[in-house]
Amino acid sequence: MQPLKNVEFLDTQKAAVLLGVSRSFIYHLINTGKLVAYNLSIRRTIILKGDIEQLFQSRTLMAPLPKKKVSKMPAINDCYNMGEIHERFKISDAAIYNLIKRNNIDKFQVGRFTYVAKKHIESILLNQI
Known part of the structure; x- marks a missing residue:
């Protein structure tokens, strides 16, 4: 140095x-x-x-980082886990994760399961079917 x-x-x-x-x-x-x-x-x-x-x-380097919106996790009864989405809509796991990422859908981890709000998934998948 x-x-x-x-x-x-x-x-x-x-x-x-x-x-x-x-x-x-x-x-x-x-x-x-x-x-x-x-x-x-x-x-x-x-x-x-x-x-x-x-x-x-x-000071061109110094810009405040955007704050990420923290959303409240819905009740587990109002969510699908990845397996439930796969069974109900007959789409692959890769397609599910791609759909979640592409549409900026919040997902929540509880134990070893990942949950997504039913209203978000249904609004996208039921409109496409």
Whole structure:
């Protein structure tokens, strides 16, 4: 770490060590335009140490994380587990998980079972049938 303080130009690996992040995050900063970098050749990218310092002075990195909406779990009687969805609607487990993910449906883990509100699943699957 000490030798990096005296260097004016950094490659992506040294910049990552200096910031305490991964090289892929350094490339992400470069690709999004938040960090200026210079390509000396196809395999050599250089970053000015002053550009890294300017990154923190402009505070472009610091944005509040979006808060995830916490929903209240419905009663177990108002939910299907994955096996019940599979039996009732005759669709595969992969299709169920894909459907849940694609439609942003909340799922709840109770013990070893995963539950989904009946109203959400029925509103989607009964409209498609």
